[in-house]
Amino acid sequence: xxxxxxxxxxxxxxxxxxxxxxxxxxxxxxxxxxxxxxxxxxxxxxxxxxxxxxxxxxxxxxxxxxxxxxxxxxxxxxxxxxxxxxxxxxxxxxxxxxxxxxxxxxxxxxxxxxxxxxxxxxxxxxxxxxxxxxxxxxxxxxxxxxxxxxxxxxxxxxxxxxxxxxxxxxxxxxxxxxxxxxxxxxxxxxx
Amino acid sequence: xxxxxxxxxxxxxxxxxxxxxxxxxxxxxxxxxxxxxxxxxxxxxxxxxxxxxxxxxxxxxxxxxxxxxxxxxxxxxxxxxxxxxxxxxxxxxxxxxxxxxxxxxxxxxxxxxxxxxxxxxxxxxxxxxxxxxxxxxxxxxxxxxxxxxxxxxxxxxxxxxxxxxxxxxxxxxxxxxxxxxxxxxxxxxxx
Numbered sequence: 001x002x003x004x005x006x007x008x009x010x011x012x013x014x015x016x017x018x019x020x021x022x023x024x025x026x027x028x029x030x031x032x033x034x035x036x037x038x039x040x041x042x043x044x045x046x047x048x049x050x051x052x053x054x055x056x057x058x059x060x061x062x063x064x065x066x067x068x069x070x071x072x073x074x075x076x077x078x079x080x081x082x083x084x085x086x087x088x089x090x091x092x093x094x095x096x097x098x099x100x101x102x103x104x105x106x107x108x109x110x111x112x113x114x115x116x117x118x119x120x121x122x123x124x125x126x127x128x129x130x131x132x133x134x135x136x137x138x139x140x141x142x143x144x145x146x147x148x149x150x151x152x153x154x155x156x157x158x159x160x161x162x163x164x165x166x167x168x169x170x171x172x173x174x175x176x177x178x179x180x181x182x183x184x185x186x187x188x189x190x191x
Numbered sequence: 192x193x194x195x196x197x198x199x200x201x202x203x204x205x206x207x208x209x210x211x212x213x214x215x216x217x218x219x220x221x222x223x224x225x226x227x228x229x230x231x232x233x234x235x236x237x238x239x240x241x242x243x244x245x246x247x248x249x250x251x252x253x254x255x256x257x258x259x260x261x262x263x264x265x266x267x268x269x270x271x272x273x274x275x276x277x278x279x280x281x282x283x284x285x286x287x288x289x290x291x292x293x294x295x296x297x298x299x300x301x302x303x304x305x306x307x308x309x310x311x312x313x314x315x316x317x318x319x320x321x322x323x324x325x326x327x328x329x330x331x332x333x334x335x336x337x338x339x340x341x342x343x344x345x346x347x348x349x350x351x352x353x354x355x356x357x358x359x360x361x362x363x364x365x366x367x368x369x370x371x372x373x374x375x376x377x378x379x380x381x382x
Contacts, residue, residue: 089321090362118358123317130280130314149357150366163354166340167309171281175341 001184002134006048006107007038010092010114010121010142012076013054015062015069025146027157034141034178035113036075041182043079045189048107051076051084052092054120090123099131109134111181112173113141117161122168129172137173138181139165192375193325194382197239197298198229201283201305201312201333203267204245206253206260216337218348225332225369226304227266232373234270236380239298242267242275243283245311281314290322300325302372303364304332308352313359320363328364329372330356 012035020026042049053072055065062069065086078084085096092098102110110133114121121142128135142161149155169175176184203226211217233240244263246256253260256277269275276287283289293301301324305312312333319326333352340346360366367375 090317091321094318094321119362122358123321123363126281126314126317127285130282130285147357149353150360151353151356155354155357160354160357162340162342163346163351165342166338166346166351167313169341171310172314 001136001181001188002109003188004048004106005109005111005136006050006102006105007042008050008052008092008110008112008114008124009035009039009076010052010112010124011054011063011116012051012073012114013063013069014071014073015067016115017073018062018069019145025157026143027161028140028143031141031143032073032075034138037178038111038113038138038141038181039076041185045185047185048105049078049082050098050101051078051082052096052098052114052120052124053084053086055086055088057088090120091127092120092124093127093131102133109136111136111138111176113138115142116144117142118144118164122164125168126172129168135173136176136181137165137168138178139175141178192327192372192379193300194379195239195297196300196302196327197241197293197296198233198302198304199241199243199283199315200226200230200267201243201303201315202245202254202307203242203264203305204254204260205262205264206258207306208264209253209260210336216348217334218352219331219334222332222334223264223266225329228369229302229304229329229332229372230267232376236376238376239296240269240273241289241292242269242273243287243289243305243311243315244275244277246277246279248279281311282318283311283315284318284322293324300327302327302329302367304329306333307335308333309335309355313355316359317363320359326364327367327372328356328359329369330366332369
């Protein structure tokens, strides 16, 4: 990991908690704890954190800014002074200053976590890699939900999540764990 | 489909034929025939076609421009006068004039086909949708290959391909067939 990484926390918003409360099944039950551990580590060492928030423009979305689902999930909420970038599409690089801010801060390595693995996290990670950043997707600090697939068959959250890891691995990003990121930060600090 | 669609043919290059000759298994055996049918339809009606070619900068890639794998696969090769845009990463929108040319030509609907479904086709389609285009991914005019997944388990080309369709469907694009595109073009012409 290069010396000046940035943590990108994508769409960690209450809409996804509301989906679960309504009965939707997800994978990675420890993901929010891991996001909190990543945030704590980056904060403790004064390293860069960018929070990304999705403000939907779709009529019925739970992520519309006036709805309860727009609010951050408490363990991953921003602290005063941490930048929050608002986006309207899946990619955190489209319609925002994210790329400019990362270049300005000389953040070549991006540690990426958030919700959901296969939509906003995956799209942002694909673009991060294609824009030339060294992307690290934290596999146990993101999650997704069960759904019915395009062909009408049920797909489990874990299967969907794992396919994202396979699609991104080596081509767009390295796949890492929360423990590995925390260990790499400690190594950087010690170096 | 809006009145002035553009056909985007992504990375239909000999490297992928070479992979097959070397024993790699793929899905959608009719995909090249379908790409040729799409091209024939768009040409016959004088509609816009953009060919995207991947020029790899990776040392060992079969898609490096000096290698045989860089050449177009004959049924999908460009005709004189058709624009060919060269890219170096998965997304056809990064490092190219594609977005500018599409806006200039007022092409709101993009019909997207090519190779491989889950890498360059999917990344380009995600960006197309996020950039505000009406993306139509032609499910039977793209394909991918079997592989070993991130978790070490084999994944079939068909499973990988179908997961891309599920991830894109409704969120980034409409999933269509070659027959449906050709019928829609005929309807547009008749209208």
